[in-house]
Amino acid sequence: MNVGRVAGNLVSTVKDPGLEGHRILLVRPLNGREKPFWALDAVGAGAGEVVLYCRQREASYAFHPDFVPCDACVVGIVDELDEVLP
Amino acid sequence: MKLARVVGTVVATQKFPKYEGLKFLQVQPLDLEKQPRGLPFTAIDMVDAGEGDDVLVCLEGQSAVDAVGLGENPVDAVIMGVVDAVQFVPPRRDNPWTRG
Numbered sequence: 001m002n003v004g005r006v007a008g009n010l011v012s013t014v015k016d017p018g019l020e021g022h023r024i025l026l027v028r029p030l031n032g033r034e035k036p037f038w039a040l041d042a043v044g045a046g047a048g049e050v051v052l053y054c055r056q057r058e059a060s061y062a063f064h065p066d067f068v069p070c071d072a073c074v075v076g077i078v079d080e081l082d083e084v085l086p
Numbered sequence: 087m088k089l090a091r092v093v094g095t096v097v098a099t100q101k102f103p104k105y106e107g108l109k110f111l112q113v114q115p116l117d118l119e120k121q122p123r124g125l126p127f128t129a130i131d132m133v134d135a136g137e138g139d140d141v142l143v144c145l146e147g148q149s150a151v152d153a154v155g156l157g158e159n160p161v162d163a164v165i166m167g168v169v170d171a172v173q174f175v176p177p178r179r180d181n182p183w184t185r186g
Contacts, residue, residue, distance in 0.1 A: 001110070001128040001163055003096060031125045042102055042160070052098055052110065052128060054160040058147035062102055064158040075160050076101030076110075083094030083112045083126065084137075 001054045003078055004029040006045050007036060018068045025074060027053050030081075039072035052076035088143045089169060090115045092135050096128050104159040111135065111165065113143055118174050129163035130154055140169040 008026035012019075025045060028036040042062040045051045051074045054062070059073040094112035098105075109131040115124040120140065132153055135141045143165055144150050150164040151157075 001130075001161070002126075003112075003128060033125060043100055052096060052101065054162050056147040056162045058151055058162050059160050061151065061158040062160040073160055076096075076098035076105065078096055078098050079100075080097035081094065081112070085093060085114060085122070085126065 001052055001075070002029055002031075002034075003050060003081060004036075004053055006047050006049050006051055006074070009047070010038060016069055018066070019070070022063070022068065022070075027051065027072070027074065037072055039074050040068065040070045041074050043074060043077060045074045045077050050078040050081065052078055087166065088115050088145060089118075089120075089172065090129075090141055090143045091120075091122070092131075092137050092139050092141060092165075093126060094137070102160060104156050108154070109134075113141060113163075113165070115143075116140065118172065120172070127163060129165050130161055131165045133165055133168055135165050135168050140172075141165045142167045142169055 004027040007028040010024040023041040090113035093114045096110040114126040117123040147162040150161045153164045
């Protein structure tokens with residue numbers, strides 16, 4: 001998992017039925033070095049918010065038990081983040 | 087698994103319901119000489135690691151989900167243990183046939 005900022009969203013009508021009814025958000029990692037990617041929204045994050053995201057196959061467990069084919073999803077909205085890099 | 091150092095915390099009240107009560111720590115991956123290498127990321131803390139501790143992080147999703155043990159939930163990094171000591175044999179540069 002890591003933290004990123006919601007930078008956009010995507011609308012798609014013709015898609016895999018498993019993706020029906022989920023918002024697709026553009027997430028840009030905060031460290032600014034990883035590329036932005038598209039993730040499904042599991043907590044109702046708004047534009048510009050700092051969010052916690054999960055990648056890999058386990059991201060689709062956010063919508064368990066129905067099967068949602070995705071490899072990234074937003075799982076939290078960050079209130080506080082303190083990070084002191086060594 | 088990765089050796090990493092705890093460098094911060096993440097607080098999120100509005101989150102995936104099954105995350106209730108779990109602690110999120112920002113960790114910075116380290117190399118064998120314990121120098122920072124790579125980008126920091128977030129991991130769920132299962133061993134009450136404090137700030138500045140060296141920890142062992144599991145990055146394979148399925149084992150991370152099992153380590154958290156709350157059934158199917160979106161987890162891909164879990165802190166498995168606090169590292170006390172690291173011992174290793176340095177790579178042999180002189181022999182061209184050994185790898186690494």
